[in-house]
Amino acid sequence: MRIGIFFGGPSREREISFAGGRTVYDNLDKSLFQAVPVFVDSHGNFILLDWQYLYKGTIRDFYPPVSALPPSDLKLQVYLESLGALSPDEQDRIIAEVGRRLRPDELAELMDFAFLALHGPSGEDGAIQGLLEWYGIPYSGSGILPSAFGIDKIAQKTLIHALGLPSPAFRVLTAEEFDAADPAALLAYLERELGLPLVMKAPRQGSSIGVSIVRDADVAKFTAAVERSLFRRTVTREEWQRLGAQDRIAWAQHLIDIREGIGLPVVIDESPVAGFQLSVNGQPNDLTTGNSQLAPGFIYHPEELLRALDERLKLQDSVRLTNVQGEQQVLVEAFVQGREFSCIVVEDVDGTPLALPPTEIVKGTEVFDYRSKYLPGMARKITPIELPEADIQRIREQCEQLFRTFGFQVYARLDGFITESGDIFLNDPNTTSGMLPASFFFHQAAEIGLNPSQFLTYIIRTSLAARRRGGLQPVKLGRKLHALDQAVASRQHEQKPRTKVAVIMGGYSSERHISVESGRNIYEKLSSSAKYEPVPVFLTGSSADYQLYVLPINVMLKDNADDIRDKVRHYEAGHGQHPILERIRQEASKITHTYAAQSVAVPEKLTFEQLAERVDEVFIALHGRPGEDGALQQQLERVGLSYNGSGVESSSITINKFETNRRLREAGLRVAEHRLAARLEWEANPEAFYRSLEEQFAYPFIAKPSDDGCSSAVKKIKNRAELEAFARLIFRDQEDLHEDAARTLNLGFKEEFPRKEVFLVETLISRDGAKHFLEITGGLLTHRRPDGGRDIEVFEASEALATGEVLSLEEKFLAGEGQNITPARYAADAAERQRVSEEVKKELRRVAEVLNIEGYARIDAFVRVRENGEVEVLIIEVNSLPGMTPATCIFHQTALAGYTPYDFIDRILEYGKGRSENSEVRS
Known part of the structure; x- marks a missing residue:
């Protein structure tokens, strides 16, 4: 069966859609399906994408292609919309470099089924669903009406309240109301009606876009939160003049980020802004009288934006930037103090909603935003949520009820909170879930025993049944269902010997989360082949005591390395599985009996000798120490297991950046001037230690661990304060970071910093003319x-x-x-x-x-x-x-x-x- 995978799209979540489309492409069962990658660009063009572009890191890495980019001093990457208004011929020339433009009427000739990995507007709002139905193409997920309803948070809230279902109180604020009102009075009104904190949301975006929490009665923060949800930004002259040239570039890059900023193109709004005066020295200027040469207009490119802000903020006190696809309403909700969860609901084989084990999202006071949702390690995800079985069952039942109430089909993701008193509030249902390898979508399916490939097969089968029930070509789809069922049944009985490969992932370095991402990717690529049978192995412990565990699929798909480690320890301590899991697995048995190859197991500890008996070879997916230092390779050679990468001697050199540089310099290759900085020297005389480095290296220079992964704690040191902060952090005794030193180095949220006895200092490599x-x-x-x-x-x-x-x-x-x-x-x-x-x-x-x-x-x-x-x-x-x-x-x-x-x-x-x-x- 030919599966057209639709991904990308015009929405602000297009990068997650792009990555999710790649996950679907890689995990489709190759014996059942042929993948047809259909990239949707930000103008809505359908492109039959050449396969190699699927593996780019971001859309901007290949589209628009370099040849289509305008001359640029800053070489900033942009999306297609930053090229301005393009004619159809110009768009065709751009498309031809990455694939072939598809007319909508061609789609039915290329595919038997459309798998929708699109997000947000134009992806999960009923638009693409309607187009596919017009051409008689069955597709995944919900139909037109539930999709249109599922994207509209205001309509959802209105129906939930009308039905008397528990949900936070809310108000709707329009852009016109906000512009006409006094922000302080508006904030006071909302505080009286809903209390503080307030949750501000963009009502027709994905669940993580345009969301803020206003915790205090602070008018400036409230105004910024409203603007974030409307996708606009007011910039004052004072704010702009405080920024240096490089800071302005960084500011603009954040502003045009489609996920956390407002994106491009924007219009500069010359109408008065609440709380600001468009004037120069208190007098109206030409901008407000219509005589300005700087007339309002669309700004497409970030360098154009920087020039416009420079020009306009010399003449006026402030400007307001508004994205041309911005929202016109803000959904304002009362804050719910409770434990946050997310639950995937699927239809079982007879169309009845079945809630999978809900996942608790454990974070601090921050919003569960785009970065927290999709970057491993930013928030902990515990499945099932740690509650008594009766409470979890109540969450599941309410999620199933809302699934039925909204008329969702095939699957949906429902988010919510449970309070200390046991009240359950459901929020923001999504008819399309993120589809990264460890997203809730695959993560919860693994708890009933389905790996990503098996779950995708089930979603395709269930979607065919849903479209047939809805009256879309019932005879034709009945035949497709029968053929797929027969193919799945015959697949279950196939027994082909495959080479067993242990994929070792995890570790205990600051790159352990990335290692898990690498390991899962290797696992997916090998498991979809006919040659290899991958065995996921998690490494933890210490350099003196490696501990190896064979992981079941549900543990491998935990969010990050720490979650996997905690789950392994949970089982090792003799704690059993949550009783709700057995109940859910029993309810899902009709699904798993057909689609799962084996039952859910628990982690199993192995020695290297036992590993050698279990597998034929090893793929090391570790980064830094352990993994790249040769020590693990020695253990594998000892038990006769072949492995990927360099041997023991070469690995022990390349892990040591100082020794690597020394050998390369001796061979006549160019490297930066470098030296080691030792903790003993620092402890003996910190002032002499700092002076010694400053005499050899002019600021700014680079400081980094000498024996760790490539990106761990690499910092550009610009002054003595940053050097002192770096030394304090890397030479600290305790695990926790020194907060003041972390602030000095501008460490990111949850950014880790290793402890070492020495670090490497290098000259900063510059353009040098x-x-x-x-x-x-x-x-x-x-x-x-x-x-x-x-x-x-x-x-x-x-x-x-x-x-x-x-x-x-x-x-x-x-x-x-x-x-x-x-x-x-x-x-x-x-x-x-x-x-x-x-x-x-x-x-x-x-x-x-x-x-x-x-x-x-x-x-x-x-x-x-x-x-x-x-x-x-x-x-x-x-x-x-x-x-x-x-x-x-x-x-x-x-x-x-x-x-x-x-x-x-x-x-x-x-x-x-x-x-x-x-x-x-x-x-």
């Missing part, structure tokens, strides 16, 4: 020759764009976060770009040879291209086990070389297997 200067990351793959030697294939490097001072962990590895352009933009001229690329590849190949890298690796570097054409490559660091998350740019690079992610992983495993076999022959 070069014509072109960029940061790149380049991947490579080694191939074994018949004579036993090896060839090194170096891929086209990616240009890495940081939003902050250095690339963060999230930007490197997480979907929708990083900005990478592959291949790197060394020059505008194609021939010159390729010449520079070959020079860079030659240097990266030399690095791999000097360090005896095997299997694969990622090398980070800066590249300078001088006026005379000379190319300088300055190596930053080498990663012998690079991140393998779905979004990491090594997959962008391998795709250009013709390798699918599975092909690349398969070659890595085959190289490790061949190395082990050759070693056995030699011995």
